[in-house]
Amino acid sequence: MTDQPILQVENLTIDYVVLDGIIKAVRNVSFTINEGEVVCLVGESGSGKTTVGLAISRALPENAIIREGRIIFKGRDLLNLEIRDKSTIEDKVMMIFQDPAATLNPLFKVGEIFSDVIKHHLKLSDQLKIREKALEFLKAVELPDPERIFNSYPHELSGGMLQRVIIAITLSVNPKLLIADEPTTMLDVTLQAQILDLLINLKKKFGLSILFITHNLSIAAEIGDRIIVMYGGEIVEEASSEELLKNPLHPYTKGLLECIPKTHIKYSKLKSIPGMIFDLRNPPLGCVFVDRCTEATDLCRKDKPRLIEFLKNHKVACHLYRGSTK
Amino acid sequence: MNTALLRIEDLKKYFPIRVGLFGKVVGYIKAVDGVSFNVDAGEVVSLVGESGSGKTTIARCLLLLEKPTSGKILYDSEDITQLRGEKLRNYRRSVQAVFQNPFLSLDPRMNVFQIISEPVKNSMKLSREELLEYVSSLLELVGLDKSFLDKYPHELSGGQAQRVAIARAISLKPKLIILDEPTSALDVSVQAQILNLLADLKKELSLSYLLITHDLSIVKYISDRIIIIYLGKIMETGSSEEIFENPLHPYTRILFSSIPDPYRKFGERVILRGEPPSPVNPPPGCRFHTRCPYAIDICRKQEPPEIKSSLIHKVYCWLHTEKHSSETKT
Numbered sequence: 001m002t003d004q005p006i007l008q009v010e011n012l013t014i015d016y017v018v019l020d021g022i023i024k025a026v027r028n029v030s031f032t033i034n035e036g037e038v039v040c041l042v043g044e045s046g047s048g049k050t051t052v053g054l055a056i057s058r059a060l061p062e063n064a065i066i067r068e069g070r071i072i073f074k075g076r077d078l079l080n081l082e083i084r085d086k087s088t089i090e091d092k093v094m095m096i097f098q099d100p101a102a103t104l105n106p107l108f109k110v111g112e113i114f115s116d117v118i119k120h121h122l123k124l125s126d127q128l129k130i131r132e133k134a135l136e137f138l139k140a141v142e143l144p145d146p147e148r149i150f151n152s153y154p155h156e157l158s159g160g161m162l163q164r165v166i167i168a169i170t171l172s173v174n175p176k177l178l179i180a181d182e183p184t185t186m187l188d189v190t191l192q193a194q195i196l197d198l199l200i201n202l203k204k205k206f207g208l209s210i211l212f213i214t215h216n217l218s219i220a221a222e223i224g225d226r227i228i229v230m231y232g233g234e235i236v237e238e239a240s241s242e243e244l245l246k247n248p249l250h251p252y253t254k255g256l257l258e259c260i261p262k263t264h265i266k267y268s269k270l271k272s273i274p275g276m277i278f279d280l281r282n283p284p285l286g287c288v289f290v291d292r293c294t295e296a297t298d299l300c301r302k303d304k305p306r307l308i309e310f311l312k313n314h315k316v317a318c319h320l321y322r323g324s325t326k
Numbered sequence: 327m328n329t330a331l332l333r334i335e336d337l338k339k340y341f342p343i344r345v346g347l348f349g350k351v352v353g354y355i356k357a358v359d360g361v362s363f364n365v366d367a368g369e370v371v372s373l374v375g376e377s378g379s380g381k382t383t384i385a386r387c388l389l390l391l392e393k394p395t396s397g398k399i400l401y402d403s404e405d406i407t408q409l410r411g412e413k414l415r416n417y418r419r420s421v422q423a424v425f426q427n428p429f430l431s432l433d434p435r436m437n438v439f440q441i442i443s444e445p446v447k448n449s450m451k452l453s454r455e456e457l458l459e460y461v462s463s464l465l466e467l468v469g470l471d472k473s474f475l476d477k478y479p480h481e482l483s484g485g486q487a488q489r490v491a492i493a494r495a496i497s498l499k500p501k502l503i504i505l506d507e508p509t510s511a512l513d514v515s516v517q518a519q520i521l522n523l524l525a526d527l528k529k530e531l532s533l534s535y536l537l538i539t540h541d542l543s544i545v546k547y548i549s550d551r552i553i554i555i556y557l558g559k560i561m562e563t564g565s566s567e568e569i570f571e572n573p574l575h576p577y578t579r580i581l582f583s584s585i586p587d588p589y590r591k592f593g594e595r596v597i598l599r600g601e602p603p604s605p606v607n608p609p610p611g612c613r614f615h616t617r618c619p620y621a622i623d624i625c626r627k628q629e630p631p632e633i634k635s636s637l638i639h640k641v642y643c644w645l646h647t648e649k650h651s652s653e654t655k656t
């Protein structure tokens with residue numbers, strides 16, 4: 001891991017145009033990912049995580065509008081690329097999703113899908129070579145019996161196997177940045193542990209940088225070097241995993257940590273964060289978390305706290321932490 | 327003494343695998359392969375295991391959606407497959423279910439009032455006003471106000487939709503609710519809200535739950551008893567305390583190790599390699615031996631016996647028999 005950013009996101013602001021208004025899904029989001037780093041984007045449903053991921057992989061749906069911001073990947077602004085540059089970048093940023101079954105065309109065998117990708121991206125034409133490459137990647141993701149998998153249809157494989165197949169296909173185009181959007185959410189806990197383990201091994205082996213999207217802070221803490229907490233379309237806190245767990249600052253982050261059921265404690269009541277997210281068509285004037293925060297004051301309602309580096313390498317957007325002690 | 331509300335005896339459910347024009351049966355998927363347990367009145371029993379272990383199939387047998395291949399399901403000491411007439415209707419009212427994806431189980435064309443009142447209309451004689459009042463009181467119980475009455479499922483968040491599904495499940499005053507992964511589609515913060523709600527309702531309405539999940543981390547707080555199931559068979563069962571404080575089966579221990587823990591770094595946990603074997607030809611001997619890091623010779627050949635560690639804590643594992651315990655001390 002070096003401190004060279006592979007990705008810089010600056011002031012990213014994204015709206016979705018819908019029939020009855022404009023959903024302000026992402027507002028003023030800025031962060032960086034260094035080479036070889038695993039950065040986790042954590043937040044509850046609707047906080048804008050997927051939208052950020054889609055923007056970076058330039059796969060936003062048509063009703064999305066990028067209002068503002070820059071996405072700089074290896075020194076080039078992805079939002080201002082010439083058409084002819086786009087395909088070369090595409091190979092370098094890849095995204096995988098939650099539902100592996102929805103990603104693969106059910107009518108084709110894994111081998112056919114895989115061969116197409118390899119042919120196109122690695123400019124190979126020799127069928128034997130293509131097959132060899134595909135099997136090599138299926139082995140790299142620790143799939144047993146790659147030959148059989150190569151000849152299987154997607155529906156013949158379990159969710160955990162499918163997610164591995166997708167990771168194998170994704171890796172075959174040699175990406176530099178992998179955006180993994182809740183890749184384990186549909187899997188049970190044992191498969192989840194396997195896939196996380198695999199991603200970490202592959203990161204080392206292929207020198208990947210990973211943006212890992214999850215609503216589960218436990219997972220983020222285990223695999224992330226750094227964690228960015230989002231709420232209602234904005235970043236509320238950012239720190240290294242250790243720091244964030246040891247010393248969470250934002251009331252929302254604290255709440256998220258308390259929600260995690262701990263196996264060694266017997267509860268009378270689980271902690272939860274009462275209430276729900278606001279309507280994204282009308283983001284609050286002040287702090288995004290104000291409605292659900294037990295420590296909110298008048299100031300929080302009127303004035304939006306800026307994301308400041310309150311402690312060294314630990315940013316928070318909350319009026320409880322005023323001024324920098326850096 | 328507790329009375330068994332529900333008693334499952336050696337339940338088996340085999341799905342035939344058919345091929346060809348005439349549907350010749352070439353084999354069986356042994357989804358549930360000899361499972362026995364009780365749920366007592368007022369008790370919360372959790373059924374925990376990986377994907378494909380047969381949890382939902384057990385639930386579907388209880389809900390009369392599948393016919394058991396063999397074995398018995400007794401409710402109030404009566405075989406549910408033999409119930410007819412009023413007794414059958416009574417059973418269907420007494421046993422309700424809540425599933426993983428609330429949006430799949432709520433009719434998108436009905437509003438919340440219609441969704442909750444539908445089962446009530448048919449079995450309680452209530453005037454329109456009484457019905458409205460009853461449905462509102464159910465909503466209040468699950469923590470939603472009256473403004474939700476005329477909302478449609480697409481206007482609800484995941485947590486709110488699950489609350490509506492719970493309101494519908496309690497509307498007929500059931501005795502037992504089967505909760506099949508009730509929180510695994512929800513955010514962690516919402517998951518905690520729903521688990522708290524379920525715990526409160528249980529006390530208030532003296533319900534029993536059969537909670538089905540692959541995630542051990544959510545069961546401790548709410549369960550009285552835990553059943554660990556693998557490939558259609560029980561591996562270990564005991565009180566919540568016993569399973570959490572003294573897990574005996576290697577599979578149970580690995581399930582614990584699979585729970586993401588924010589205070590542990592990755593690599594510090596045991597990861598279960600490989601996929602569960604096919605339920606068509608489950609491995610001989612102990613079904614878990616192909617993935618068990620501690621398997622010894624006998625595990626591959628003979629089914630493990632039941633070892634009692636306490637009155638209700640039982641494990642099915644050769645490593646815990648007297649004769650073989652010496653081999654494991656390494």
Ligand SMILES: Nc1ncnc2c1ncn2[C@@H]1O[C@H](COP(=O)(O)OP(=O)(O)OP(=O)(O)O)[C@@H](O)[C@H]1O
Nearest residue numbers: 016018023025044045046047048049050051061280
């Ligand atoms: N194509 C779309 N059109 C309109 N609104 C959208 C679209 N995609 C997402 N949204 C809305 O934008 C907001 C942010 O959605 P996004 O999918 O980025 O959140 P997320 O953090 O990934 O949530 P989840 O955990 O549920 O995946 C939500 O309110 C969502 O409903």
Ligand SMILES: Nc1ncnc2c1ncn2[C@@H]1O[C@H](COP(=O)(O)OP(=O)(O)OP(=O)(O)O)[C@@H](O)[C@H]1O
Nearest residue numbers: 341355357376377378379380381382383384540605
């Ligand atoms: N109708 C059916 N026909 C054939 N096989 C079935 C049927 N229903 C379930 N099975 C098989 O029975 C086994 C047990 O499935 P079941 O759905 O009960 O597992 P589960 O423990 O609920 O898993 P999950 O955690 O994925 O929900 C699986 O191998 C499944 O493929």
Ligand SMILES: [Mg+2]
Nearest residue numbers: 049050051181
């Ligand atoms: Mg998302």
Ligand SMILES: [Mg+2]
Nearest residue numbers: 381382383506
């Ligand atoms: Mg199931």
